[in-house]
Every structure is written in structure tokens, then in C-alpha cells.
Amino acid sequence: MPKLKVLLLTGRTIDQGVGRERGKLSEEYMKSVAIGEIDPDDMKRLGISDNNNVRVSTDFGTVVVRAVKSKSTPHPSIIFIPYGPWASLLMNSETRGTGMPTLKGISAEVEPAPEESVMTVAELLKKHFKKG
Amino acid sequence: MPVISHVTCPVCGDFCDDIEVTVKNNVVTDVKYACAVGAARFLNYSNHRQTRPLMRKNGELVECSLNEAIQRSAEILADASYPILFGWSSTSCEATRVGLELAEEIGAVIDNTSTICHGPSILSIQDIGISSCTLGQLRHRADLVFYWGSNPWSAHPRHIERYTMFTEGRFRESAWKRYVARIGGILTRKRLKRAVNLLLGRRLPPQPEGGQGLPYTLLRKERKMVVADVRRTRTAEAADYFIQVEPNKDYELLQAFRMLIRDEQLDVEEVAGIPVGVLEEVADVMIGCELGVLFFGLGLTMSGGKHRNIDAALSLVRDLNQYTKFLIMPMRGHFNVTGANVVSTWQTGYPFAVDLSQGYPQYNPGETSVIDILRRGESDAALVVASDPVAHFPREAAQNLAKNPLVVIDPEPTPTSLMADVVIPSAFVGIEAEGTAYRMDHVPLPLKKIAEPPKTCLSDEEILQRILLEVRKMRGS
Numbered sequence: 001m002p003k004l005k006v007l008l009l010t011g012r013t014i015d016q017g018v019g020r021e022r023g024k025l026s027e028e029y030m031k032s033v034a035i036g037e038i039d040p041d042d043m044k045r046l047g048i049s050d051n052n053n054v055r056v057s058t059d060f061g062t063v064v065v066r067a068v069k070s071k072s073t074p075h076p077s078i079i080f081i082p083y084g085p086w087a088s089l090l091m092n093s094e095t096r097g098t099g100m101p102t103l104k105g106i107s108a109e110v111e112p113a114p115e116e117s118v119m120t121v122a123e124l125l126k127k128h129f130k131k132g
Numbered sequence: 133m134p135v136i137s138h139v140t141c142p143v144c145g146d147f148c149d150d151i152e153v154t155v156k157n158n159v160v161t162d163v164k165y166a167c168a169v170g171a172a173r174f175l176n177y178s179n180h181r182q183t184r185p186l187m188r189k190n191g192e193l194v195e196c197s198l199n200e201a202i203q204r205s206a207e208i209l210a211d212a213s214y215p216i217l218f219g220w221s222s223t224s225c226e227a228t229r230v231g232l233e234l235a236e237e238i239g240a241v242i243d244n245t246s247t248i249c250h251g252p253s254i255l256s257i258q259d260i261g262i263s264s265c266t267l268g269q270l271r272h273r274a275d276l277v278f279y280w281g282s283n284p285w286s287a288h289p290r291h292i293e294r295y296t297m298f299t300e301g302r303f304r305e306s307a308w309k310r311y312v313a314r315i316g317g318i319l320t321r322k323r324l325k326r327a328v329n330l331l332l333g334r335r336l337p338p339q340p341e342g343g344q345g346l347p348y349t350l351l352r353k354e355r356k357m358v359v360a361d362v363r364r365t366r367t368a369e370a371a372d373y374f375i376q377v378e379p380n381k382d383y384e385l386l387q388a389f390r391m392l393i394r395d396e397q398l399d400v401e402e403v404a405g406i407p408v409g410v411l412e413e414v415a416d417v418m419i420g421c422e423l424g425v426l427f428f429g430l431g432l433t434m435s436g437g438k439h440r441n442i443d444a445a446l447s448l449v450r451d452l453n454q455y456t457k458f459l460i461m462p463m464r465g466h467f468n469v470t471g472a473n474v475v476s477t478w479q480t481g482y483p484f485a486v487d488l489s490q491g492y493p494q495y496n497p498g499e500t501s502v503i504d505i506l507r508r509g510e511s512d513a514a515l516v517v518a519s520d521p522v523a524h525f526p527r528e529a530a531q532n533l534a535k536n537p538l539v540v541i542d543p544e545p546t547p548t549s550l551m552a553d554v555v556i557p558s559a560f561v562g563i564e565a566e567g568t569a570y571r572m573d574h575v576p577l578p579l580k581k582i583a584e585p586p587k588t589c590l591s592d593e594e595i596l597q598r599i600l601l602e603v604r605k606m607r608g609s
Contacts, residue, residue, distance in 0.1 A: 007379050018168050021173045023180030024545065060528075073364065095501065098439055098498055099502075105379040
């Protein structure tokens with residue numbers, strides 16, 4: 001499977017905002033947040049198309065999200081994941097004395113994950129928090 | 133059917149106050165003037181709410197009475213030796229005031245969401261100072277609007293329409309018609325190109341970008357917008373000029389602008405991926421404006437450099453004021469995150485990350501900030517009000533939050549409430565409960581009550597007062 005070294009950015013999207021207002025446990029929220037916006041040329045390099053699943057890994061965690069062709073192009077070697085439980089699994093809690101963890105511009109690796117599914121909020125909480 | 137006008141929108145830091153809401157039989161049936169997110173809040177809030185208090189028994193969250201939930205919450209907080217009280221940005225100032233009283237009573241750390249939002253901006257403002265103003269001033273007077281590391285089209289959807297480019301100011305015309313004409317031109321060019329490609333049966337090479345100087349609109353004496361970001365966002369599409377910064381290079385670029393504005397030479401060909409020639413032209417536009425404003429977002433606070441990026445941005449604006457009038461404002465996220473900072477500062481002297489465990493306020497972000505405390509595993513209980521840290525904190529911090537006794541006050545189920553030991557559902561502030569909130573420019577506005585909450589749901593302020601009362605009873609104070 002091809003792998004791509006990227007920088008991971010997180011942020012808000014209008015769909016994330018609307019999905020959040022439909023409920024954090026709603027399908028709309030998951031559809032708007034459990035995604036990775038990837039540059040179309042990078043998608044070609046990875047051999048994937050819209051809505052294929054990809055595994056994103058950093059030194060601090062790994063998560064499977066749905067790949068979406070980015071509209072904010074060009075941004076080669078950059079993947080954008082909206083704020084939410086899926087992006088948070090990839091973040092380092094080290095703040096280097098500022099109180100603020102680095103949530104944008106993190107080194108990551110993306111690879112196709114055709115056999116894996118995107119976890120729901122309930123599955124994610126059960127796996128990583130072992131409560132509920 | 134009652135139509136309620138001038139409703140404030142309890143979503144983002146713009147805190148729009150012109151919303152019109154139609155309520156029939158205690159149900160919101162129509163919303164006018166709100167953005168997509170605001171409309172979604174008013175129309176959906178009652179569809180996914182929690183109405184009964186919950187308590188964890190044998191590993192499962194089960195329904196309980198409000199009195200039981202208040203009692204158990206008070207026990208958890210009173211028994212803890214180093215509890216955290218977190219959230220506050222999506223509730224009223226009145227609730228935050230009670231939260232601070234509770235923090236003092238139990239010797240807690242009280243922190244708000246600015247700790248993972250504009251906390252670095254606050255640190256930097258304390259060091260450098262800030263030349264800022266209200267949004268009304270900018271609406272009427274600003275002729276150069278700079279968004280840096282901020283995408284208001286997505287995060288503050290009415291910001292451009294209400295306060296900057298697309299609003300009709302007293303001294304500045306709206307740029308809306310110009311924008312529509314420009315987008316029309318772009319679409320026509322795309323269609324023509326597609327038609328030519330079809331006719332010729334081959335692809336015309338894309339036109340090279342850049343190298344043609346700045347667009348003429350930036351040189352005219354009218355309102356103009358420049359966006360600096362790492363991706364060409366929807367906001368960037370709307371701008372007169374877009375500067376695509378290489379990730380984590382904002383500090384270099386801001387300092388380069390400072391040098392150019394002071395007429396110093398840059399001995400490199402490009403900075404952060406932008407040719408120096410372009411930077412010189414943009415610097416001239418900055419100096420040449422009558423009133424400029426730099427709005428900055430989390431693209432600066434969350435990237436490498438953090439508060440040092442803000443140091444550079446604030447210093448750039450300070451430098452520009454030697455030549456023209458320039459202002460700067462952080463794009464605050466939640467509708468009352470500014471209020472959380474303001475109330476915390478009134479009460480303790482510090483805007484966030486306040487440690488009251490010694491009986492007096494201590495403030496040292498990096499040590500007393502909630503992410504650092506959780507990373508070190510020092511806290512032994514937490515109260516979360518109107519926030520969802522389990523979804524938004526880095527995993528290690530969120531795991532340490534969830535492993536200790538956790539009380540959540542929130543109107544709706546969230547990943548954090550699912551991890552809680554006690555869940556107390558509250559009224560939606562700004563819809564079912566009144567209060568006060570501060571817009572991003574520090575203007576306080578009232579939160580309106582437009583519908584009745586379920587009988588089982590009190591306001592955040594009332595719930596906190598009842599917990600405080602119980603804690604005081606337990607402690608005999």
C-alpha cells in the first residue's frame with residue numbers, strides 16, 4: 001500500500017458546525033467530522049478516490065477517516081481533519097509551557113485503509129476510554 | 133404566532149444580535165437572518181437534548197433525581213484534593229461567576245476553553261499590548277481587512293457580511309457587488325476555457341498565477357480584503373488577494389512584513405513560500421490604507437510558535453501605527469469565551485488557567501492550564517460545564533480527564549457526558565435561559581429566553597448555585 005508523509009491540519013468547517021448542532025452523537029456530525037480533506041493529486045498518489053477510507057497516523061495515535069477530495073486546493077502533502085473526537089486521537093498533549101497543545105501542522109502519515117471502517121463515537125469511546 | 137426579534141445567537145464569537153425567531157407552542161418553527169450553524173442551533177436544539185439527570189452505577193449511566201445528582205456532584209467536588217472546573221465559554225457570565233465562587237470554595241483549578249483556543253493570544257497581549265476596537269468601528273471605517281490564519285466563512289459565517297467586506301458602513305461601501313462581479317468573471321472564464329478545450333479537443337495549460345503584481349482593487353481607495361492562510365479556503369476565495377503561507381512559517385512571514393514596513397532589506401528571495409517582491413507590494417498596501425485591521429485565528433495560535441506568532445502579529449500592527457491607523461483582533465470561537473475571560477479576570481485577576489488550590493489565585497499557563505494538569509495526571513476530579521473536552525482535548529489529556537470522577541453540566545449528550553459519573557442536563561442558555569455574554573470585541577449583550585426549558589432542566593447558574601450550597605453544607609462553611 002502506498003504511504004504519504006503529510007502535515008496534519010485541524011480546524012472548523014461549516015459542515016462541522018451544522019453537524020454539531022444536529023447533535024454530537026448524530027450521523028450528520030460523524031459524516032462532517034470523521035473525514036480527511038486531501039489534495040486530489042495526493043489522492044492519485046495514494047491510489048484512492050472520494051469516500052475511500054484512509055488511516056492517518058502520528059507519533060501519538062492513529063485513526064481511520066473517510067477521504068474527501070479537498071476544495072481548498074492546491075495543498076500538496078497536507079491533510080485537513082475537522083476538530084472532533086477523530087482528530088483528537090492524533091494529537092500530542094505536550095504544550096511546551098504555553099498551555100496550548102500543537103493542533104495544526106503536525107507530521108503524519110496517510111495510507112489507504114480499504115479493509116477498515118471508520119469508528120462511530122460510541123466505538124471510539126469504548127476503545128480509547130474503556131468507560132460507557 | 134409570536135415572532136421574537138433582536139435575538140442574540142448563542143453559537144460563535146460574532147454573537148449576532150439581529151436574529152428573528154418564530155416560536156409556536158414552545159417550539160422554534162422559523163429562524164431569519166442566522167447563518168447555517170445558528171439556524172441549525174435554534175431549529176434542532178430540542179431534538180437531541182438530555183432531560184433527566186444521570187448517575188453512573190455499576191459502570192452504567194442510569195437516571196436519577198436532580199437532588200441525587202446535585203448531592204453526588206457536591207460530594208465528588210468536596211472530596212477531591214485537586215479538582216478541575218472547565219468549560220464556561222458556552223454559558224452565561226452569571227454561571228461563570230458562580231463557577232468561580234465554587235472554585236474558590238473547593239480550592240480548584242478553573243480554566244476555560246480559551247486554554248486550547250486563544251490562550252496564546254492572551255499571553256501575548258499581556259506581554260505586548262493590543263491596539264483594538266469594537267466591530268462597529270471597523271464596519272464603518274476599515275478600508276483594509278486582513279484575515280490571518282482564520283476562515284470566517286466556516287467558523288464565523290456572518291463576520292464578513294456584518295462587520296467587514298460585505299456590510300454598508302457609514303464611511304465605507306460594501307464590496308459585495310464587486311465580489312459578485314469578480315466571481316461572475318471567474319465563472320465565465322472557466323466556462324469559456326471548458327468550451328475552448330472541448331472545441332480544440334485538448335487541454336489548455338493553466339494560466340500561471342502570480343508574477344503579475346497585485347490586483348488593481350488593492351490599490352484603489354475602497355474596501356479590500358487580504359487573506360493569509362495555509363490553504364485556499366472559502367474566505368481566501370472571497371479575498372482580493374490571497375497569500376498562501378507554508379505551514380508553521382507564519383512567524384517568519386510576520387517578521388518579514390515588520391522589516392519591510394521599516395524599510396529594511398530582506399536578503400532572501402522568498403519568505404514562507406512568498407516572493408519578497410509580492411511581500412513588498414502587500415506591505416505598501418498596509419502602509420497606504422486609511423484604517424486597517426488584522427483579524428487572526430487559530431492558524432496562528434495552534435501552529436508552531438504559538439504565542440510568539442501573536443507577538444509578531446501584535447508587533448506588526450504596533451509598527452504599522454507609525455504610518456497609518458491599524459488595529460488587530462482575535463477571532464474568538466465560542467459565543468461567550470470572551471465573557472469567560474472577562475469574568476475570570478474580574479474575580480481573580482487572571483483570564484484563564486487560574487489555580488485556587490492554595491486559597492489565592494495563581495496563574496501560570498503551562499503549569500496551571502488544564503491540558504498540562506491532565507497530562508501530568510495531577511487532578512483527581514473534574515466538573516465540565518457546557519463544553520466537550522473528551523472530543524477536543526488530545527487523547528492523553530482526555531483519557532486522564534475521564535478516568536477520574538467527572539461531573540458534566542450540559543443540555544445535550546456529548547462524548548464528555550457519556551464518560552461522566554454524574555450528568556446534569558441544563559437549559560440551553562440563550563434559548564431557554566437568560567444571561568449576559570461578551571461578543572469577541574468585548575461588547576456585552578443580553579442572552580434572551582425565547583422558549584421554556586423542560587421542568588427537569590434548570591439553568592447552568594441555578595445548578596451551580598445548588599452544588600455550591602451543598603458543598604458549603606458539607607464543609608460547614
